[in-house]
Amino acid sequence: MSVSPPPPIRVLLVDDHAVVRAGFRRLLEGCGVRVSAEADTGEAGYRAYVDAPCEVVILDLALPGRGGLETLRRLRARDAAARVLVFTMHDEPAFAEQALAAGALGYVTKSSSPEVLLDAVTRVARGERCLSPDIAERLALAPSGGPQAAIEALSPREFEIFRQLAAGHSAAEIGERLALSAKTVANYGSQIRARLGVGSRAGLARLAIRLGLIEA
Amino acid sequence: MSVPVSGRPAPPRPGASLRTRLLRGLLALSLVAFALAVTLAVANTRHNVRAELASSAALALDLVDGLLGPVPALPGDAARRAEWLDQLRELGRHRHLRLDLLAPGDSPRWPAPAEAAAPAWFAALVASEPIQFERERRDADGTPLRLLVRADPADELAEAWTDFSDFLALLAGFALLAGLLVWRLLGAALAPVRVILGGLDALAHGDYDGRLAPGGVPELDRIAATVDRLAATLAAGRAENRRLAGHALTVREDERRLLARELHDELGQSLSAIQADATLIAHTATDPRHIESARAIGATTADILGSVRELIRRLHPAVLDVLGLRAALEQLLADWAVRHAPVTTRFDWDPALPERPACGIHAYRIVQEGLTNVTRHAAAGHVELRLWREADALRLELADDGRGCDPAAATDGFGLHGIRERAQSFGGHATIESAPGQGLRIHVRLPLDG
Ligand SMILES: Nc1ncnc2c1ncn2[C@@H]1O[C@H](COP(=O)(O)OP(=O)(O)OP(=O)(O)O)[C@@H](O)[C@H]1O
Ligand SMILES: [Mg+2]
Numbered sequence: 001m002s003v004s005p006p007p008p009i010r011v012l013l014v015d016d017h018a019v020v021r022a023g024f025r026r027l028l029e030g031c032g033v034r035v036s037a038e039a040d041t042g043e044a045g046y047r048a049y050v051d052a053p054c055e056v057v058i059l060d061l062a063l064p065g066r067g068g069l070e071t072l073r074r075l076r077a078r079d080a081a082a083r084v085l086v087f088t089m090h091d092e093p094a095f096a097e098q099a100l101a102a103g104a105l106g107y108v109t110k111s112s113s114p115e116v117l118l119d120a121v122t123r124v125a126r127g128e129r130c131l132s133p134d135i136a137e138r139l140a141l142a143p144s145g146g147p148q149a150a151i152e153a154l155s156p157r158e159f160e161i162f163r164q165l166a167a168g169h170s171a172a173e174i175g176e177r178l179a180l181s182a183k184t185v186a187n188y189g190s191q192i193r194a195r196l197g198v199g200s201r202a203g204l205a206r207l208a209i210r211l212g213l214i215e216a
Numbered sequence: 217m218s219v220p221v222s223g224r225p226a227p228p229r230p231g232a233s234l235r236t237r238l239l240r241g242l243l244a245l246s247l248v249a250f251a252l253a254v255t256l257a258v259a260n261t262r263h264n265v266r267a268e269l270a271s272s273a274a275l276a277l278d279l280v281d282g283l284l285g286p287v288p289a290l291p292g293d294a295a296r297r298a299e300w301l302d303q304l305r306e307l308g309r310h311r312h313l314r315l316d317l318l319a320p321g322d323s324p325r326w327p328a329p330a331e332a333a334a335p336a337w338f339a340a341l342v343a344s345e346p347i348q349f350e351r352e353r354r355d356a357d358g359t360p361l362r363l364l365v366r367a368d369p370a371d372e373l374a375e376a377w378t379d380f381s382d383f384l385a386l387l388a389g390f391a392l393l394a395g396l397l398v399w400r401l402l403g404a405a406l407a408p409v410r411v412i413l414g415g416l417d418a419l420a421h422g423d424y425d426g427r428l429a430p431g432g433v434p435e436l437d438r439i440a441a442t443v444d445r446l447a448a449t450l451a452a453g454r455a456e457n458r459r460l461a462g463h464a465l466t467v468r469e470d471e472r473r474l475l476a477r478e479l480h481d482e483l484g485q486s487l488s489a490i491q492a493d494a495t496l497i498a499h500t501a502t503d504p505r506h507i508e509s510a511r512a513i514g515a516t517t518a519d520i521l522g523s524v525r526e527l528i529r530r531l532h533p534a535v536l537d538v539l540g541l542r543a544a545l546e547q548l549l550a551d552w553a554v555r556h557a558p559v560t561t562r563f564d565w566d567p568a569l570p571e572r573p574a575c576g577i578h579a580y581r582i583v584q585e586g587l588t589n590v591t592r593h594a595a596a597g598h599v600e601l602r603l604w605r606e607a608d609a610l611r612l613e614l615a616d617d618g619r620g621c622d623p624a625a626a627t628d629g630f631g632l633h634g635i636r637e638r639a640q641s642f643g644g645h646a647t648i649e650s651a652p653g654q655g656l657r658i659h660v661r662l663p664l665d666g
Contacts, residue, residue, distance in 0.1 A: 020492075024489070092533075
């Protein structure tokens with residue numbers, strides 16, 4: 001299988017179900033991935049990451065307390081380079097869109113074959129985007145309000161902001177990179193959404209995935 | 217407008233209104249009174265006229281005897297006799313009396329009878345033949361003479377007619393006044409009946425909220441109060457029904473959500489853990505039989521997981537709880553659109569709406585039902601879903617451009633009915649707007665605080 005040779009990837013496993021953590025710890029470690037820490041809540045996961053950063057955070061969405069999405073946002077706010085692989089039972093594209101918009105690199109459903117997770121861990125560790133096939137398919141199929149023509153009508157600057165927003169970067173991050181204030185970026189954002197007829201940031205992500213602007 | 221239903225006897229044709237019937241009776245009564253009055257008056261008049269004429273004639277004859285003395289004899293006293301006769305006729309100018317003296321072989325010289333002021337029919341009824349009396353006299357020579365008194369009833373008749381017509385006018389006036397009074401009084405008295413009828417009609421159309429204003433007639437006010445109580449009872453019954461239906465819906469949704477969560481949290485997670493171990497064994501085992509078994513366990517587990525996922529999806533939209541109504545509806549519409557390409561869709565969401573309103577699941581179910589109908593009946597090319605906020609209510613509109621239907625005729629299904637009931641159970645309402653060829657539009661209002 002596609003398990004990398006040393007040095008082993010270190011992952012943080014955040015899931016509220018002990019059976020799941022135990023099962024996947026055995027699987028991951030059996031396949032050369034090191035589970036450096038486990039957590040059963042979002043808060044515990046966040047703290048574990050702060051204490052000992054690792055290559056990949058495997059994060060469940062249905063967590064008690066703050067929940068997975070909120071934990072994801074906090075992790076990304078704390079460390080914009082955090083590589084998060086969402087691993088969840090939720091297979092609705094809306095969750096994937098939200099997770100990607102919040103900065104997750106990977107999204108794998110728990111009904112996927114475990115090999116998909118193993119593969120996703122290595123790809124996310126390399127900083128690649130990775131979606132499990134069921135989600136990738138549904139996201140690609142999902143119609144979106146913005147037509148191709150509207151994208152082409154964006155100015156180069158608008159297009160760049162659109163791409164980065166869709167990839168889950170915050171307005172502050174984008175502003176820093178493009179030497180703009182966060183407020184200006186936010187204004188661009190709502191303008192772009194209006195022009196593409198997309199209601200939300202998740203919609204931007206979906207549109208970008210469908211058009212192949214960010215990798216699914 | 218009610219059409220008689222076959223099998224049931226047609227309702228009796230409505231008769232004349234109470235007012236009309238009473239007026240008709242009054243009119244008949246007046247006519248009888250009128251006829252009686254005329255008969256009586258005519259009989260009286262006839263009697264009176266005759267009596268009057270007879271007594272005046274007798275009086276006249278007595279006067280002639282007393283005032284004029286014996287009749288002068290003719291051949292000798294021609295001048296005196298002529299004077300006597302003039303005096304006699306002068307007496308006859310009195311009112312309706314005519315007097316004349318006839319020698320044997322003379323015929324009376326009457327002036328033309330006076331033109332009566334009374335109509336001919338009245339004169340005919342009262343029998344207006346002039347009455348004639350005569351008395352034997354002798355003149356100074358002893359020649360027999362006839363003294364004639366003729367009483368003409370014209371004056372009497374005119375007098376009687378005046379009395380009679382005054383009486384008739386009075387009677388007619390009275391009848392007219394009575395009719396008017398009955399009309400007005402009944403109109404006023406029956407006004408509450410109309411109010412009550414209106415109230416009952418409203419009840420028949422399911423409007424239980426109106427209250428009837430008292431009309432001032434105690435008996436009818438009691439009926440109105442009873443109608444009001446009936447309406448209140450019906451309204452309370454309906455409210456209770458809705459409350460129960462709403463409760464049942466809530467319980468059902470809660471149950472489904474719990475089931476979905478249980479499946480998600482327990483069954484699903486454990487199955488995925490089993491898959492992990494099966495995969496691990498398949499990767500690490502050396503005995504091919506173990507590898508095969510592990511793969512079989514993995515495959516079976518994957519199948520069960522797939523079914524569980526499908527069950528969860530059908531039971532409750534997880535997106536709604538985690539991401540909110542907007543994401544859930546967007547997802548629902550997007551999934552629907554994928555399955556119904558090339559139908560286009562549009563989704564509008566008012567950011568003033570809360571993401572997780574309490575009525576979210578109901579809005580979601582209504583849209584689900586509406587989309588099912590579009591699939592089954594509409595043959596639409598475009599579907600629009602709009603949600604916005606209006607004061608303290610969520611407004612939802614689902615519109616398609618399909619073949620539409622007559623909403624009054626489309627009553628057999630449970631879909632549209634269920635949408636209305638669901639909205640009403642939660643203090644809102646839903647209306648369906650459609651016409652053949654015009655697509656169908658579902659408007660929903662759901663309170664946000666509920
Ligand atoms: N979007 C639509 N376009 C055209 N006709 C419709 C539409 N929605 C409903 N109708 C008409 O209204 C009728 C009633 O709809 P309703 O959903 O109440 O019942 P149904 O779909 O026939 O059955 P079910 O109880 O399974 O929903 C339908 O039979 C159809 O004729
Ligand atoms: Mg239906």
